[in-house]
Amino acid sequence: MQTVLVVDDEKGTRDLMVRALAMRWRTLGAADAEAALRMIEEDPGICVVLSDIRMPGASGMELLREVKRIRPQMVVILITAYGSVADAVAAVKDGADDFLVKPIDLDALEKRVEKAIAQILLEKEVHELRSQVNEKYGMENITGESPAMKNVFALVRQAAPTEATILIEGPSGTGKELVAHAIHNLSARAKGPFVAVECAALTGSLLESELFGHEKGAFTDAFQRRIGRFEAANHGTIFLDEISEISPATQVKLLRVLETRTFERVGGTETIKTDIRIVAACNKPLAKLVAEGKFREDLYYRLNVVDIRLPALRERTGDIPLIAMRYLREFSKANGSKVQGIAPEAMKILESYSWPGNVRELRNTIEKMVVLARNPELGVDDVPEQIRYHLKELAVDTGGGTLEALEKRRIAQAIAQAGGNRTKAAERLGISRRTLYRKIEEYAQEGVEL
Template sequence: MKPSRITVLVVDDDPGHRNMLTTLLADWGFRVEGAEDGETAVDRCRERAYDLILMDVRMAGISGIEALREIKGYNPAIPILIMTAYSNVETAVEAIKAGAYDYLTKPLDFEDLRQTMDRALDHAALRDENRALRQTLSASFDSGGMIGQSLPMHRLMEMLATIAPSEATVMITGESGTGKELIARAIHANSPRRKGPYIAVNCAALTETLLESELFGHEKGAFTGAERRREGRFLAADKGTIFLDEIGEMPLSMQVKLLRVIQEREIQRVGGDQTLKVDVRIVAATNRDLLAEVEAGRFRQDLYYRLNVVALALPPLRDREEDIPLLAAHFLKRFADTNDKRIKGFTPEAMDRLLKHSWPGNVRELENAVERAVVLALGEYVGERELPPTLVGGEEQSLEGGFGHLTLEELERRAILDALEAAGGNKSEAARRLGITRKTLHAKLNRYGE
C-alpha cells in the first residue's frame, strides 16, 4: 500500500516530539494526525480506523499501555508501536503482552522506525488478506484437513481455490511428506466432480504389468492369474478424479499408454481390443524434478507438458515455520485422543526443538515425531525427553531405560512399565504420571499381558 493511502496517528504529550514525528512522517508521504494524550487517542480510534499508531508510554492522564489496551479492546486490528525514553525489559514485555506490534526507544532511530513501520503495515495487510481469504474459503472451500497460516500456505490455498473448479490437469510437486495427496483430495472436493469418485494410484508401488492392469483393467485370461475380467482404476474414476502419485516412477512404456489416454480419453483393457471412453480429471504428483528426468530420457517430454497444465509446488515444512506449532498441536490432540491421554501441550524447550529442526521428512516426519512423543509422555506436557533423538541431538539409547529402535507399541509398553516402577506400583499414580485414566491403564496392561 502506498504511504499516501495510509493514515498514522502519533500520540505523544511532548508537543515538540509529536510535531517532529508528524512532520517526518508527512515527508515520507503518510497522512498523519496527532493526539496530545491517551484519552484523545482512544476517542479518535472510536471515530475512525487508523492504519498505524505510534504512541508514547509515559503521558499525563492514562499511560500509553492503558490506552493501548483500550484501543485493542475496541479495534484489535490496528498495529500499535510503543515509544519510550525509559527502556526496560518489563515495559517492553508489558507492551507486547498488551498487544503492541513492537517497541521503540527514544531517541528514535529514523531508519529503524521506518523499517518497523513497514513491517507492521505489511503484517497487518497480510493478516487482512488471510482473513478475507478465510472468509471467502469458509463458505465454499473444503480445505480437506490442510493446516497452516503461513504466507506459503496462504498462497497455496488461494491457488487451490482458483484451479479446483476447473477441469485442468494438475501436476503437484514437492518433497516427500509435504502432503501431496491432501492437495489432490482438496482439488477433487472443490471441483464440479466432487460427487463423483476419487481414485488414488501409487505408480511406484506396482510392477509395470500390474500397473497397466491396475490402471486400465484386464480381460479374463489376459495373463496368468487373470481368472476374471477386471475394471481398472480409470473406469472406476469415471465422472470423477484419478490421482496418479509418484508419476515420475512410471516406466517409459506405460508413459506412452498414459499419454494416449490423456489425448483420446479412452482406454483399452489388457488382453482386450475394445476401446472404452472415460471421463476423468487427472491430478498427478511427484517428488522428482521431471524436467531433469526429461533431459535424462527417463520421462517423456510430451507427457510432461500434458500433465503440467497447472503446476502446484508444495512448500517444505522448513519454509513454513509458523505452521509448525499449529500442526504439532493438531497431531498432539489426535494422538492423545487415540491413546486416551490427557496431554495439554509441549514444554517451551520441546517446542523450541520442533521449531529449530529442519524437518527433511516434512509434515509426515513431524506427525511421526509427535505420535512417538505422545506414546512416551509421562505427564501433562511433552518435553524434550520424548522427542526423537534427531531433534535433540542425542542417541536413541540416551533416553532413560535405553529404548533402542523399538516399535511405538513397544515404546508405549516400556513407558507404562517405567511409570509403574516410578510410582512404586501404584496404578492411580502411574496413570496420573502418564496422563491417562486408571481404566485406560488397566486396559493397556491387559493388552500387554502385564
C-alpha cells in the same frame, strides 16, 4: 428413532398392522392422507410409510406423490387390493418403493418393512461415511499459515473446480495426497469416486492392467475380464501417485488417455471412453527427470497444466507450531491423554530441526511424544533423542539461552541464502516479514548485526 406410519381408513386392518409392526419398531397409525401428512411434518422419526391406495379423501397415490415431494428419502410402500394389478403397476411407476397385496400377510409385511429400514440405515451410513471422508480430506485439514501454504490454498481453491489436470510436486510427507483429496472434494466430481493408483508399487504390464483393466485371457492369469482404475474412476478423479515411476511404454499409453480420454483394456480391441479428472503427484522434480531424458516431455506438459508445489517443512518453519499443536490435540484426545501443550524450549527444538520426513515425520514425532509423555506439558526431555542429537550436531547446546543463538544463526543463514532479500528470507523461514524485522531489531539492540 426409525418409525413406521401405517395409513388406512379401515380401523381393523390398520390396528392389526400397527400391532404387528409395533413389536419391532416404533409404529404409528393414521386414518387418512391428511392426518398422515401432518404426522410426517411433525415427526422426523417417520421413515417408512405404509399406505392403502383406496381411501376416502386423498388416495394413497396422492399421499405418495406429496410425501416424495416433501421427503424424497422416505420409503413408501403402497397396499393394493387383491387382484388389482393395474394399481400396483401405477404405484411403482409413480415412485412407490414397494407394494403389498391385501389381505395382508403379516410375515410378508414385517419382511418388507425390515428391508426398507435396512436400506434406510445403509444409506444413512454411506452418507455419514462420505461426510466423514470429506471432513478428513477437506482443505481445513491442511494446516498452515505460511506464505507458501497460503499460496497452495489459493491455487487449490482456484484450480479444483475446473477440469484441469493437476501436477502436485513436493518431497515425501509434505501433504501431496491430502491436497489431491482436497482437489477432488472441492470439485464438481466430489460425489464421484476418488481412485488412487500407487504407480511405484506396480511395474510394467502389472501397472497397465491395473490402469486399463484386461480382457479374459489377456495373459496367463487373466481368468476374468477386469475393469481398470481408469474405468473405475469414471465421473470422478484419478490420482496417479509417484508418476515418475512409470515405464516409457506406459507413458505413451498414458499420454493418449490424457489427450483423448480413451484407451483399450489389455488384450482388448474395444475403445473405451472415460470421463475423468487427472491429478498426478511426484516427490522428485519432474522437470529434472524430463531434462535427464527419463520422463517424456510431451507427457510432462500434459500433466503440468496446473503445477502445485508443496514446500519442504523446513522452508515453512512458521507452520511447525501450528501443525505440532494440531496433532498434539488430536493424539491427546485419541489416547485419552492429559497432554495439553508444549514448553517453549521444546517447541524451539522442533522449529529448529530439519524434518527430512516433513509433516509426516512431525506428526509421528508428536504422536510418540504424546503417548510417552509423563506431564501435561511436553518438555525438552520429551523430544526424541535423535532430534535433540541432531541439534547437538549443529554444535548448539539445547539448554537455556543458546537456543536463541540457534535462532540467530538460522535467521542469518536465511538472509544470506536469500541474497540479503529480507522478504525472501522471511518466506524461507515461514515467518512474516514483520516478525523478521522485529527479530533483527531485537538482535541489533543486543549489539548483534545480521
